[in-house]
Amino acid sequence: MSKRKGVSAEEKRKRLLEIFREKQEFFQLKELEKIAPKEKGIIAQSVKDVLQSLVDDGLVDSEKELEKIAPKEKGIIAQSVKDVLQSLVDDGLVDSEKVGTSVYFWSYSNKSTTTKQRKLNNLSTKLEECKRLLQETKDSIAVAEIGRESTEERTRLLQVWAEKKSQEEDLKLKLQHYETANPERYLAMQEQTKVSKEAINRWTDNIFNMKSWCRNRFSIEESILNKQFEIDPDMDYLE
Template sequence: MVKGLSFEEKRKRLLDCFHNSKSVFNIKEVEKMGSQKGIVINTVKDVLQSLLDDDLVETERVGTSNYYWSFPGKVFKKEARIVLEEKIKNLETKISELKKEYEIYRMNDPETLQEKGRQAKVAQDAANRWTDNIFCLRKWAKEKFNVEEQSINTHFNIPADLDYIE
């Protein structure tokens, strides 16, 4: 018993016919070419449509006829593009992983720690400046309006334990 060709084998054989001939064919010529390569003539159109769907064979309508062709460079470009897209995807994943790793190391970097210390000192100085301003305004209001300090604190929601940050 003779085993028939798989669909992928039929696709490969028909595509090879196009690539080897480097020519343009109408549907009758494609069917003849496929049958010469062992593809049952009734399935050639299905195989051809599959190749068209995967953009491995091109078609153009001229007048009342459709013409089909595929040149070896097109498949090579398509396979090269797929390989390059996969490389890009892998590299983007690697970049993402390296950025995460970098953030871990950056948090422990002496320069980063110094910068955070400097920023903390700036924030502390700013907080003490505002505290000093509150003390000055409270003193001024106490002297100007002869009001108790506790009354000012209550009215302006100033905590009783407000003090400079050390």
């Protein structure tokens, strides 16, 4: 028996949107979670996410969305949106009697067209802005090119500049090569050598003291200690 094929996310969006378009009503989330499984085969657990994706894409409106849109586009303060919406319902101008303290969702047949028109307007505005910036850039280039017209003298000077630039790079490489003979670097290495030498002699002294203590404490011959701890018998202080 073949497994039942699941419904894709896009198909769920399409089916849920059909509920709004067919019924032309307002719905609470809990209502959609009951209707969608029965009428459109969308499992209740996925309704919330599918609905939110439709709201995010502007295909479904919600009371919360109105509280965001109304102040920006119509100058209506967000706190008054719910009361205004209720008054429209009371006057029969909005087809719903369900507006209250809960969040409601709706979408009418022309919503898709309106959304697309809004996106088109936004894109048109951005396009005009890009055209303006492009023209400004062209104007700036034109101004920058004044006095930089291609002439024999300019070409000659650019060639001279390129040669000097190449010489500069060569000199930098030579300078890096001579860096090994830098007096400051030599003095730093000399100081580091002194510190390292002192450290070596300090640890050499520690080893001699340890060997002496072992000989006196355990009566172990030095040759055995050297062999046991892999100590060079010729080890000595650095001069």
